[in-house]
Amino acid sequence: MELYYSFSVLIVLASFFAYLNLRYLKLPSTIGIMIIAMVTSILMVVTGNLFPKTFGHFSTLLQDVDFTEVLMGAMLNFLLFAGAIHINLKDLREQRGPVIIFSTVSVVISTFAIGFILFYTAPLLGIELPFIFCLLFGALISPTDPIAVMGVLKEAKVRKSLETKVAGESLFNDGVAVVIFAVILQLAEGSAVDVSFGHISWLLVKEAAGGFLLGALLGLGASNAMRKIDDYKVSVLITLSVVMGGYLIAHAMHISGPLTMVAAGIVIGNYGKRTAMSDTTKDYLNKFWELIDEILNAILFLFIGFELLIIQNVTTYWQIGLVSILIVLFARFISIYIPVILIPFKNKFSNGTIKVLVWGGLRGGVSIALVLSMNEGPYKSILVAVTYFVVVFSIIVQGLTVGKVATRVLSKEEE
Numbered sequence: 001m002e003l004y005y006s007f008s009v010l011i012v013l014a015s016f017f018a019y020l021n022l023r024y025l026k027l028p029s030t031i032g033i034m035i036i037a038m039v040t041s042i043l044m045v046v047t048g049n050l051f052p053k054t055f056g057h058f059s060t061l062l063q064d065v066d067f068t069e070v071l072m073g074a075m076l077n078f079l080l081f082a083g084a085i086h087i088n089l090k091d092l093r094e095q096r097g098p099v100i101i102f103s104t105v106s107v108v109i110s111t112f113a114i115g116f117i118l119f120y121t122a123p124l125l126g127i128e129l130p131f132i133f134c135l136l137f138g139a140l141i142s143p144t145d146p147i148a149v150m151g152v153l154k155e156a157k158v159r160k161s162l163e164t165k166v167a168g169e170s171l172f173n174d175g176v177a178v179v180i181f182a183v184i185l186q187l188a189e190g191s192a193v194d195v196s197f198g199h200i201s202w203l204l205v206k207e208a209a210g211g212f213l214l215g216a217l218l219g220l221g222a223s224n225a226m227r228k229i230d231d232y233k234v235s236v237l238i239t240l241s242v243v244m245g246g247y248l249i250a251h252a253m254h255i256s257g258p259l260t261m262v263a264a265g266i267v268i269g270n271y272g273k274r275t276a277m278s279d280t281t282k283d284y285l286n287k288f289w290e291l292i293d294e295i296l297n298a299i300l301f302l303f304i305g306f307e308l309l310i311i312q313n314v315t316t317y318w319q320i321g322l323v324s325i326l327i328v329l330f331a332r333f334i335s336i337y338i339p340v341i342l343i344p345f346k347n348k349f350s351n352g353t354i355k356v357l358v359w360g361g362l363r364g365g366v367s368i369a370l371v372l373s374m375n376e377g378p379y380k381s382i383l384v385a386v387t388y389f390v391v392v393f394s395i396i397v398q399g400l401t402v403g404k405v406a407t408r409v410l411s412k413e414e415e
Contacts, residue, residue, distance in 0.1 A: 006064070006065060010299050010302060010303075011295075011299070013037075013302060014033060014295075014298040014299050014302045015298075017032070017033045017036040017037060017040075017298075017302065018032075018033055018298055020032075020036055021033055021035075021036060027400065028152060028399065028400070029294070029297070029298065030148070030152075030297045030298065030300075030301040030395075031152070031301070031395060031396060031399050031400060033298050033301045033302055033305070034301040034302070034304050034305040034392075034395060034396070035305070035396065036305070037301070037302050037304070037305020037306050038305040038308055038392070040305070040306075041305060041306055041308040041309045042308070044309065045308075045309065062306055062307075062309055062310050065303075067303060067307070067368065067369055067372050068369045068370075068372050068373040070303075071300065071303075071365050071366070071368075071369040072257075072366075072369050072370075072373075073247070073251075073257075074247075075296050075299070075300055075365075076147070076174075076257075076258060076261075076365075076366070077243050077244075077246075077247045077257060077258070077261045078243055078292055078293075078296055079146070079147050079293060079296055079297065079300070080146060080171065080174075080258050080261040080262050080265065081239070081242070081243045081261040081262075081264060081265040081289070082265070082289040082290070082292055082293035082296075083146060083147075083150045083167070083171065083265070083293070084171060084261065084262045084263075084264070084265025084266045084269060085239075085265040085266075085268055085269035085285075085286075085289055086269060086286075086289075087164075087167065087168070087171070087265070087266055087269060087270075088164075088270070089266060089269075089270040091160060091161070091164045092164060092168055092266070094161070094164070095161060095164045095165050095168060097343075097345050097346060098165050098168075098169070098345060098349075099164075099165060099168035099169055099172060100172075101339045101343060102165070102169040102173070102335075102336065102339070102357075103168070103169045103171075103172035103173035103176060104173070104176050104204075105335075105339055106142075106169075106173075106335035106336060106339060107142050107143055107173050107176045107177050107180065107335070108176075108180070109331075109334060109335040109338060109339075110138065110142035110331045110332060110334070110335035111135065111138040111139045111142045111180055112135070112138065113138070113330070113331035113334050113335065114134070114137060114138030114141065114142065114327055114328060114331045115131065115134040115135035115136075115137070115138040116134070117327045117330070117331065118134040118137060118138070118324065118327055119131045119134040121323055121327065122134070122320060125319050125320050125323065127317075127320055127382065129379060129382065130188075130379070132184065132187055132188045133188055133379045133383065135184050136181070136184045136185060136188050136374075136383070137324075137371075137383050137386065137387070138331070139177060139180045139181040139184050139370075140177070140181050140367050140370040140371050140383075140387065141324075141328055141363055141367050141387060141390055142173075142177060142331070142335070143170075143173045143174055143176070143177035143363075143366060143367070144166070144169060144170040144173060144360075144361040144362055144363065145170060145362055145363055145364030145365060145366045145367065146167070146170040146171045146174065146366075147297060147300060147364055147365060147366070148362040148363070148364030148365070148394070148395055148399065149166055149167060149170040149360065149361075149362050149364075150167055150170065150171075152360075152362060152399045152402060152403075159406075161347075162353060162356060162357075162406070165357065166356075166357060166360045166361070169361075170361075170362075171262045172259065172262065174256070174258040174259070174366060175204075175207045175208045175211055175256035175258060175259040176204060176207075176208070177366075177370075178207070178256070178258075178370075179200070179203050179204050179207050181370055183200060183203070185374065189375060189377075206254075206255060207255055207256040207259070208256060208259055210250075210253065210255030210256065211250060211255045211256030211257070211258070211259030211260040211262075211263065212259055212260075212263045213263075214246065214249060214250055214253070214255060214260045214263070215246065215259065215260040215261065215262065215263025215264040215265075215266075215267070216263050216264070216267055218242050218246045218249075218260070218263075218264045218267075219242070219263060219264040219265070219266070219267025219268045219271070219272065220267055220271070222238050222239065222241075222242050222264070222268055222272065223267065223268055223271050223272035223275065223276045224276070225238055226238055226272060226276040226277060226281070227275060227276035227277075230276070230277065230278050230281055231281070232280055232281040232283075232284035232285065233284075235277065235281050235284075235285055236284065236285060236288050239268060239285065239288075239289070242264050242268070243261060243264075246260050246261065246264055247260070247261070273285075300365050301365075301395075303365070304364070304365055304368060304391065304392075304395070307368060307388065308388070311384055311385055311388055312381055312384075312385075313381055313385060314385045314388060314389075316385070317382055317385040317386055317389075318389070320382070320386055321385060321386050321388075321389030321390070322389065324386045324389060324390055325389060325390055325393045328363070328390050328394075329358065332358050332361045333354075333358045336354055336357050336358055336361075337354060340354060351409075352409035355405065355409050356402070356405060356406045356409060359398055359401070359402055359405050360398070360402045360405075360406070361398075362394045362395060362398055362399055362402075363390055363391045363394040363395075364391060364394070364395060365391075367387050367390070367391055368387060368388065368391055371383050371384050371387045372384065
């Protein structure tokens with residue numbers, strides 16, 4: 001009953017905020033919902049003394065929800081599958097070089113760039129942050145968030161090749177980032193962990209290759225099953241079982257659940273739709289997963305907005321938060337620019353494309369989930385607050401302007 005109560009409150013609020021946004025703000029749905037939730041959070045904090053019971057009850061409800069488990073263990077799987085099922089494999093093949101490099105090498109470059117710069121910058125602001133925790137922040141904030149990125153790209157109307165680069169990178173970089181984060185977190189918490197190149201490489205291969213293989217097998221199996229029946233109701237149930245059952249299998253095998261969902265979604269979205277579905281089934285399946293995507297996105301960004309209520313001392317770290325925004329953007333630029341000038345990609349990257357890739361690398365719920373998964377300690381509150389600053393700036397400022405930036409810089413190149 002408690003779970004039903006919490007979910008009911010979130011659905012009601014998400015639908016109400018979505019209506020307010022569509023009626024008055026007219027912003028992209030996810031961003032509008034998050035902004036309204038943040039404003040509501042601020043009002044609740046300000047009026048908390050006037051209505052202490054209401055404020056306390058709602059804060060308790062949020063604290064009782066394990067955001068890390070809800071996002072990383074449930075919502076992310078549905079959202080990644082819903083995004084991947086619409087990815088065109090032909091477009092992805094054409095951009096496979098940049099997607100692979102940006103989702104692996106760029107994540108590593110960004111992690112270390114942020115770690116080093118933050119380590120030498122924080123003392124200037126009166127904050128002593130050990131290097132290992134600076135590196136930990138670099139690992140959790142480096143992956144671009146597939147949910148935020150794909151939600152915004154729908155509205156931005158950028159070039160198809162550029163959209164595939166940004167969306168593809170965001171779909172695939174989670175597996176790499178989670179492994180790096182897990183290794184650094186164990187070091188930060190004093191756990192004995194093998195940091196040799198061979199061990200970490202094996203973890204990455206196991207996570208990535210295992211996830212891809214499992215996802216491909218699930219996608220092929222589901223597609224072949226749907227081909228023998230071609231019933232849209234059962235087909236939807238089969239895709240649901242792929243997402244929910246696939247995550248359980250990936251979790252039990254200690255391989256990447258996100259990459260499993262991406263691979264399964266791409267296989268079903270391309271091979272399955274082409275060989276196993278009638279037009280009616282494809283139409284129902286697309287609409288079902290678009291609806292799931294919209295509902296869960298609304299709840300997720302509602303969560304992010306309301307996280308302001310349970311983050312302690314967020315205003316204490318506003319200086320380091322603002323500086324971290326600049327550090328993350330600079331590290332994003334380095335992580336894109338270095339591979340572009342060193343690796344002979346098939347298609348040359350223009351300066352405008354690089355700018356859009358940098359500005360379009362949004363951070364979102366994944367970063368917040370990772371930082372909240374840390375055990376309580378002397379540096380967790382700093383990292384949580386700083387992560388929130390970066391994520392909010394990324395979603396609101398970058399998310400609302402990436403389309404305009406892309407139009408302006410790319411149109412100048414075409415003149």
